[in-house]
Amino acid sequence: MARDLKGKRAIITGASGAIGQALATELVKAGARVALASRNEGTLNELAARLKGQGGDVLVVPTDVTIADQRKRLVDSAVAAFGGLDLLVNNAGVGSWGHFADSTEEINRTVMEVNFFAPVELTRLSMPHLTEGNQPAVVNVTSRCGRKGLPAWPEYSASKFALIAMCEAWRCEFARFGVDVVTVVPGRTVGGFEKNLLRRDGRANLDFHKGMTPEYLSEQIVRAVRRNKRELVIGTEAVWLLRFNKFFPRLTDWLIARKVKKLYAK
Numbered sequence: 001m002a003r004d005l006k007g008k009r010a011i012i013t014g015a016s017g018a019i020g021q022a023l024a025t026e027l028v029k030a031g032a033r034v035a036l037a038s039r040n041e042g043t044l045n046e047l048a049a050r051l052k053g054q055g056g057d058v059l060v061v062p063t064d065v066t067i068a069d070q071r072k073r074l075v076d077s078a079v080a081a082f083g084g085l086d087l088l089v090n091n092a093g094v095g096s097w098g099h100f101a102d103s104t105e106e107i108n109r110t111v112m113e114v115n116f117f118a119p120v121e122l123t124r125l126s127m128p129h130l131t132e133g134n135q136p137a138v139v140n141v142t143s144r145c146g147r148k149g150l151p152a153w154p155e156y157s158a159s160k161f162a163l164i165a166m167c168e169a170w171r172c173e174f175a176r177f178g179v180d181v182v183t184v185v186p187g188r189t190v191g192g193f194e195k196n197l198l199r200r201d202g203r204a205n206l207d208f209h210k211g212m213t214p215e216y217l218s219e220q221i222v223r224a225v226r227r228n229k230r231e232l233v234i235g236t237e238a239v240w241l242l243r244f245n246k247f248f249p250r251l252t253d254w255l256i257a258r259k260v261k262k263l264y265a266k
């Protein structure tokens with residue numbers, strides 16, 4: 001099924017971030033009406049002004065996705081403004097960079113709240129509206145760490161694995177309501193993610209500047225939503241890591257563990 005995004009009523013979380021801004025811009029370009037959600041109202045207003053200047057129909061809903069009342073307000077506001085909901089894009093996320101043994105329960109819980117519980121509960125709240133929607137879909141921005149747990153990303157990997165598992169279960173559950181599930185599995189992307197880490201104690205080079213641009217990623221996400229892809233693995237490094245790990249899992253772990261040992265031998 002080819003999905004026409006013109007007139008689609010969408011919510012996007014994490015709309016103040018690098019990927020969220022690019023994705024909202026791409027959705028508006030495709031003709032969707034978009035509710036922009038994140039905590040940073042100032043950045044959302046600036047984005048909204050720019051998108052309105054391009055003819056976009058957008059709504060700003062300041063939202064902390066970890067707070068149940070605010071999630072409800074987000075869904076209610078979008079439905080009231082647009083008269084329904086066709087697309088929920090769960091994009092808000094946070095990372096933590098450092099080894100598990102000296103991390104904290106607080107970091108573990110925060111990462112799980114933002115990256116797992118929030119999108120899952122937002123999806124639950126959206127389902128009654130999506131089932132009434134036009135070519136409805138839930139789009140989840142996960143990570144390569146959600147398909148291969150990586151050292152220094154333990155909490156983050158776990159949160160994205162959990163979200164991907166939920167997407168897989170949803171896909172077959174939601175089919176009877178005609179609601180599609182698109183899972184996005186990106187590799188490193190240029191932008192704010194590395195600046196917003198809860199912790200930054202890892203030893204390898206992060207090199208996020210060598211990643212994809214959020215604009216390229218967003219074009220590919222919108223393409224995948226239009227084509228109703230089940231899963232989009234994107235970014236050269238992510239594609240090769242997951243492919244190599246699929247065929248040579250022991251060797252992959254051995255190579256990664258060897259690198260970790262070298263880094264921590266210093």
Ligand SMILES: NC(=O)c1ccc[n+]([C@@H]2O[C@H](COP(=O)([O-])OP(=O)(O)OC[C@H]3O[C@@H](n4cnc5c(N)ncnc54)[C@H](OP(=O)(O)O)[C@@H]3O)[C@@H](O)[C@H]2O)c1
Nearest residue numbers: 014016017018019038039040064065092093188189192193
């Ligand atoms: N950048 C990468 O290399 C990369 C790679 C793979 C996957 N991803 C995933 O892509 C998504 C977007 O990341 P990004 O690169 O755009 O990072 P970013 O620039 O740091 O943006 C993160 C977004 O999440 C929002 N957010 C965080 N905590 C929130 C909360 N409690 N309530 C509401 N919004 C919250 C932030 O908004 P406020 O701070 O304004 O609330 C911001 O809009 C994330 O899910 C990330 O895991 C990123």
